[in-house]
Amino acid sequence: MPTRGDRHLRAIQLAKQLAALGARLKTIHLITGMPPCQVQRLFFPDARTIPRGRAPNSVEWYHSANLILRTDACLIGAKYHQLRGQGLNVGEAMVCAYRAYRAVTAPPCRISLDRAFNLVSCIEGIWLARAPVLSVLTCPNCGCEFLAAVGTVAHLGAPCPFCKLLERFHVDPRIQASYPARASIDMSGRQLGILALFHKRCPRAKGDSPAK
Ligand SMILES: [Zn+2]
Numbered sequence: 660m661p662t663r664g665d666r667h668l669r670a671i672q673l674a675k676q677l678a679a680l681g682a683r684l685k686t687i688h689l690i691t692g693m694p695p696c697q698v699q700r701l702f703f704p705d706a707r708t709i710p711r712g713r714a715p716n717s718v719e720w721y722h723s724a725n726l727i728l729r730t731d732a733c734l735i736g737a738k739y740h741q742l743r744g745q746g747l748n749v750g751e752a753m754v755c756a757y758r759a760y761r762a763v764t765a766p767p768c769r770i771s772l773d774r775a776f777n778l779v780s781c782i783e784g785i786w787l788a789r790a791p792v793l794s795v796l797t798c799p800n801c802g803c804e805f806l807a808a809v810g811t812v813a814h815l816g817a818p819c820p821f822c823k824l825l826e827r828f829h830v831d832p833r834i835q836a837s838y839p840a841r842a843s844i845d846m847s848g849r850q851l852g853i854l855a856l857f858h859k860r861c862p863r864a865k866g867d868s869p870a871k
Protein backbone atom coordinates (compact mmCIF):
# COMPACT_ATOMS: atom_id res chain seq x y z
CA MET A 660 0.00 0.00 0.00
CA PRO A 661 1.42 3.42 -0.90
CA THR A 662 1.72 5.71 2.10
CA ARG A 663 0.34 9.22 2.28
CA GLY A 664 3.88 10.45 1.70
CA ASP A 665 4.17 8.29 -1.45
CA ARG A 666 0.94 9.72 -2.82
CA HIS A 667 2.03 13.27 -2.03
CA LEU A 668 5.38 12.74 -3.76
CA ARG A 669 3.67 11.30 -6.84
CA ALA A 670 1.30 14.27 -6.94
CA ILE A 671 4.23 16.71 -6.80
CA GLN A 672 6.11 14.85 -9.54
CA LEU A 673 3.03 14.78 -11.74
CA ALA A 674 2.39 18.49 -11.08
CA LYS A 675 5.96 19.28 -12.11
CA GLN A 676 5.55 17.38 -15.39
CA LEU A 677 2.21 19.08 -16.07
CA ALA A 678 3.65 22.53 -15.40
CA ALA A 679 6.55 21.80 -17.77
CA LEU A 680 4.07 20.80 -20.48
CA GLY A 681 2.20 24.12 -20.17
CA ALA A 682 -0.79 23.13 -18.03
CA ARG A 683 -2.87 25.79 -16.30
CA LEU A 684 -3.03 25.96 -12.50
CA LYS A 685 -6.62 24.70 -12.46
CA THR A 686 -5.70 21.73 -14.67
CA ILE A 687 -2.84 20.78 -12.37
CA HIS A 688 -5.11 21.22 -9.36
CA LEU A 689 -7.86 18.99 -10.78
CA ILE A 690 -5.44 16.23 -11.83
CA THR A 691 -3.22 16.13 -8.75
CA GLY A 692 -5.50 17.50 -6.01
CA MET A 693 -2.80 20.02 -5.05
CA PRO A 694 -4.18 23.49 -4.13
CA PRO A 695 -3.59 26.03 -6.95
CA CYS A 696 -1.73 28.38 -4.59
CA GLN A 697 0.69 25.58 -3.71
CA VAL A 698 1.19 24.71 -7.39
CA GLN A 699 1.90 28.36 -8.12
CA ARG A 700 4.34 28.68 -5.24
CA LEU A 701 6.25 25.54 -6.23
CA PHE A 702 6.29 25.76 -10.03
CA PHE A 703 5.46 29.32 -11.06
CA PRO A 704 7.48 31.56 -8.71
CA ASP A 705 7.34 34.23 -11.42
CA ALA A 706 3.62 34.99 -11.82
CA ARG A 707 4.25 36.20 -15.39
CA THR A 708 4.97 32.60 -16.47
CA ILE A 709 1.54 31.28 -15.40
CA PRO A 710 -0.38 30.11 -18.51
CA ARG A 711 -3.17 32.61 -19.23
CA GLY A 712 -6.13 32.81 -21.55
CA ARG A 713 -9.34 30.93 -21.77
CA ALA A 714 -9.12 27.22 -21.01
CA PRO A 715 -10.57 24.79 -23.60
CA ASN A 716 -13.85 23.59 -22.18
CA SER A 717 -16.06 22.19 -24.91
CA VAL A 718 -16.24 18.79 -26.53
CA GLU A 719 -17.86 20.43 -29.56
CA TRP A 720 -14.37 21.49 -30.53
CA TYR A 721 -13.54 17.91 -31.55
CA HIS A 722 -16.57 17.48 -33.75
CA SER A 723 -16.03 20.76 -35.61
CA ALA A 724 -12.20 20.71 -35.79
CA ASN A 725 -10.36 20.23 -39.08
CA LEU A 726 -9.03 16.81 -40.06
CA ILE A 727 -5.47 17.36 -38.80
CA LEU A 728 -6.69 18.48 -35.36
CA ARG A 729 -9.13 15.58 -35.13
CA THR A 730 -6.36 13.15 -36.05
CA ASP A 731 -4.15 14.73 -33.37
CA ALA A 732 -6.95 14.30 -30.83
CA CYS A 733 -7.34 10.65 -31.87
CA LEU A 734 -3.61 10.00 -31.41
CA ILE A 735 -3.87 11.31 -27.84
CA GLY A 736 -7.11 9.44 -27.14
CA ALA A 737 -5.84 6.15 -28.56
CA LYS A 738 -2.57 6.30 -26.64
CA TYR A 739 -4.39 7.30 -23.46
CA HIS A 740 -6.80 4.38 -23.87
CA GLN A 741 -3.88 1.97 -24.40
CA LEU A 742 -2.02 3.21 -21.31
CA ARG A 743 -5.12 3.00 -19.13
CA GLY A 744 -5.48 -0.59 -20.30
CA GLN A 745 -1.94 -1.19 -19.08
CA GLY A 746 -2.88 -0.02 -15.58
CA LEU A 747 -1.64 3.60 -15.49
CA ASN A 748 -3.80 5.99 -13.49
CA VAL A 749 -5.66 8.78 -15.30
CA GLY A 750 -3.11 11.53 -14.60
CA GLU A 751 -0.05 9.49 -15.56
CA ALA A 752 -1.73 8.06 -18.65
CA MET A 753 -2.69 11.56 -19.79
CA VAL A 754 0.84 12.95 -19.40
CA CYS A 755 2.42 9.94 -21.19
CA ALA A 756 -0.14 10.07 -24.01
CA TYR A 757 0.43 13.80 -24.46
CA ARG A 758 4.19 13.34 -24.60
CA ALA A 759 3.82 10.54 -27.16
CA TYR A 760 1.60 12.80 -29.25
CA ARG A 761 4.15 15.62 -29.19
CA ALA A 762 6.83 13.17 -30.30
CA VAL A 763 5.03 12.11 -33.48
CA THR A 764 3.81 15.46 -34.72
CA ALA A 765 5.74 18.37 -36.18
CA PRO A 766 6.07 21.50 -34.03
CA PRO A 767 4.49 23.89 -33.26
CA CYS A 768 2.23 21.79 -31.09
CA ARG A 769 -1.37 22.01 -32.30
CA ILE A 770 -3.08 20.58 -29.23
CA SER A 771 -2.27 22.11 -25.85
CA LEU A 772 -2.04 20.06 -22.69
CA ASP A 773 -5.22 21.77 -21.48
CA ARG A 774 -7.01 20.61 -24.64
CA ALA A 775 -5.76 17.06 -24.04
CA PHE A 776 -7.04 17.37 -20.47
CA ASN A 777 -10.42 18.37 -21.86
CA LEU A 778 -10.44 15.36 -24.21
CA VAL A 779 -9.52 12.94 -21.44
CA SER A 780 -12.21 14.47 -19.21
CA CYS A 781 -14.73 13.77 -21.98
CA ILE A 782 -13.50 10.19 -22.43
CA GLU A 783 -13.57 9.34 -18.72
CA GLY A 784 -16.46 11.54 -17.56
CA ILE A 785 -14.27 13.08 -14.85
CA TRP A 786 -12.68 16.47 -14.05
CA LEU A 787 -14.42 18.79 -16.52
CA ALA A 788 -17.13 16.34 -17.62
CA ARG A 789 -19.98 14.83 -15.60
CA ALA A 790 -20.28 11.76 -17.81
CA PRO A 791 -18.32 10.24 -20.73
CA VAL A 792 -19.22 11.94 -24.01
CA LEU A 793 -16.37 10.61 -26.17
CA SER A 794 -15.41 6.98 -26.64
CA VAL A 795 -12.42 5.28 -28.27
CA LEU A 796 -13.53 3.04 -31.15
CA THR A 797 -11.60 0.81 -33.54
CA CYS A 798 -12.15 1.58 -37.21
CA PRO A 799 -13.15 -1.59 -39.14
CA ASN A 800 -11.76 -0.05 -42.34
CA CYS A 801 -8.18 0.86 -41.34
CA GLY A 802 -7.80 -0.69 -37.86
CA CYS A 803 -6.90 2.61 -36.15
CA GLU A 804 -8.44 3.71 -32.89
CA PHE A 805 -10.34 6.98 -33.08
CA LEU A 806 -12.58 9.21 -30.98
CA ALA A 807 -16.31 9.45 -31.55
CA ALA A 808 -19.37 10.60 -29.64
CA VAL A 809 -20.55 8.04 -27.08
CA GLY A 810 -23.11 5.76 -28.72
CA THR A 811 -21.46 5.92 -32.17
CA VAL A 812 -21.11 2.51 -33.83
CA ALA A 813 -18.10 2.09 -36.13
CA HIS A 814 -19.04 0.34 -39.35
CA LEU A 815 -17.52 -0.54 -42.70
CA GLY A 816 -17.85 2.23 -45.24
CA ALA A 817 -17.78 5.03 -42.64
CA PRO A 818 -14.24 6.45 -42.81
CA CYS A 819 -12.55 7.45 -39.53
CA PRO A 820 -10.17 10.46 -39.37
CA PHE A 821 -7.20 8.19 -40.22
CA CYS A 822 -8.99 6.76 -43.27
CA LYS A 823 -9.62 10.32 -44.49
CA LEU A 824 -6.07 11.37 -43.73
CA LEU A 825 -4.63 8.51 -45.78
CA GLU A 826 -6.98 9.28 -48.62
CA ARG A 827 -5.93 12.93 -48.74
CA PHE A 828 -2.31 12.52 -47.77
CA HIS A 829 -0.76 12.48 -51.24
CA VAL A 830 -2.62 15.60 -52.39
CA ASP A 831 -2.44 17.74 -49.24
CA PRO A 832 0.95 19.32 -48.37
CA ARG A 833 -0.41 20.53 -45.01
CA ILE A 834 -1.07 16.95 -43.95
CA GLN A 835 2.33 15.84 -45.25
CA ALA A 836 4.04 18.57 -43.21
CA SER A 837 2.10 17.75 -40.05
CA TYR A 838 3.33 14.20 -39.43
CA PRO A 839 7.08 13.68 -39.84
CA ALA A 840 6.83 9.99 -38.98
CA ARG A 841 9.76 8.51 -37.11
CA ALA A 842 10.14 4.80 -36.46
CA SER A 843 11.27 5.11 -32.85
CA ILE A 844 8.09 6.71 -31.56
CA ASP A 845 6.21 4.88 -28.84
CA MET A 846 2.70 5.13 -30.22
CA SER A 847 0.34 2.19 -30.49
CA GLY A 848 1.20 -0.25 -33.26
CA ARG A 849 -1.65 0.49 -35.60
CA GLN A 850 -1.36 4.24 -35.41
CA LEU A 851 2.38 3.96 -35.88
CA GLY A 852 1.71 1.82 -38.95
CA ILE A 853 -0.34 4.61 -40.43
CA LEU A 854 2.35 7.17 -39.71
CA ALA A 855 5.04 4.87 -41.11
CA LEU A 856 3.01 4.57 -44.28
CA PHE A 857 3.08 8.37 -44.51
CA HIS A 858 6.84 8.17 -44.24
CA LYS A 859 7.10 5.84 -47.22
CA ARG A 860 4.75 7.90 -49.33
CA CYS A 861 6.35 11.20 -48.45
CA PRO A 862 10.13 11.37 -49.12
CA ARG A 863 10.15 15.00 -47.92
CA ALA A 864 9.23 13.87 -44.42
CA LYS A 865 12.42 11.80 -44.06
CA GLY A 866 14.96 12.68 -41.42
CA ASP A 867 14.47 14.49 -38.16
CA SER A 868 14.13 18.05 -39.35
CA PRO A 869 10.54 19.08 -38.72
CA ALA A 870 8.59 20.29 -41.72
CA LYS A 871 7.69 23.95 -41.45
ZN1 LIG B 1 -10.19 4.25 -40.41
